[in-house]
Amino acid sequence: METEGFTHFFNDKTGLKMTGQTFTAHPKIDPKTGNMIAFGYASTGLCTDDCTFYEVTPEGELVHEIWFKVPYYCMMHDFGITEDYAVFNIMPSIGSWERLEKGLPHFGFDTSMPVYLGVLPRREGATGDDIRWFKTSNSFNSHVMNAFQEGSKVHFDIPVAKNNMFPFFPDVNGAPFNGQEAMSYLTRWTVDMASNSDAFESEVQLTQTAGEFPRIDDRFAGQPYRYGWMLEMDYRRPVELKGGSAGGLLMNCLCLIDHQTKTEQHWWCGPVSSLQEPCFIPRAKDAAEGDGWIVQICNRLEEHRSDLLLFDALDIEKGPIATINIPIRMRFGLHGNWADAEDVGL
Ligand SMILES: [Fe+2]
DSSP, rough: SSSSGGOOOOOTTOOBBBBOOOOOOOOEEEEOOOOOEEEETTTTTOOEEEOOOOEEEESSEEEEEEOOOOOOOOOOOOOOOOOSEEEEEESSSOOHHHHHHTTTSOOOOOSSSSSEEEEEEEEETGGGOEEEEEEEEOOOOOOEEEEEEETEEEEEEEEEEOOOOOTTTTTTTTTOOOOOTTEEEEEEEEETTOOSSBSSSSEEEEEEEEEEEEEGGGTTTTTTTOOEEEEEEOOOOOOOOTTTTTTGGOOOOEEEEEEETTEEEEEEOOOEEEOOEEEESSSSSTTTTTTTEEEEEETTTTTEEEEEEEETTGGGGGSEEEEEESSSSSOOOOOOOOOOOOGOOO
């Protein structure tokens, strides 16, 4: 790998070099191979429909690059992997040079356009022509909880909202932001690679709990899995946020979803606090799924500081088992990740 930056992955053995211009903020690690799986959109420049798929070994060698095109240019923020596929959700937070020349925000939401799910084989020799596009009706969807295969079926779990969740990327026709329709609910999309249709096989809302920023035990990325955690938006609780939440989103609860028992747990951070993304830490490398801790930052808005909270990952309802008082106020971010020191060479 060249040293000038992560956007220049290079394989000494094959000479394969990353040729796209962009790289997602949400790469995944394949738990079976350790490879980093990633993509880029607008890969030949702003507002282009060219995309790239990448697979990079733990040593930083690019072993796979596939170019493909999407049905329309849009904000492609996250994606899913399974053992055999990379799966891309295309939703109409769209952009164009016309918008940029008018001085509009890069992206705007178009309620008239369909949503697509693209399933790209990861196998050696696959090309962009091998991607299959499945189509469904309009919605807003962004971060992905997980994806996995079951026979010829591909399941894709993602919070879905009826309408735009981003007031800062407003409706392209000027419709006012609709907070009620911006509530997202974890939904399982299923497509069947054995079918001859481009329709989704099913779209099942998995919960009545509004939430985003879904996370899993990352050792189960792309695999059948049982547990997911999310930031929950619970407007039934008293709220005195004093303007202090990233993106204007109310994130006042941590939620645990058990897909196997179809049960949930919830923990509320209080009326004058907001939460940042939960992250799972396994108790040990070979611990069972979910056996470990959740770590997340809590913004204490009244006191202008932050706490780092640790939970028993499968018993969040009892509250944090440890609270680390941070003497300063962390900025309002949302994403967070955990890395074992040994995994990052420390
Ligand atoms: Fe993100």
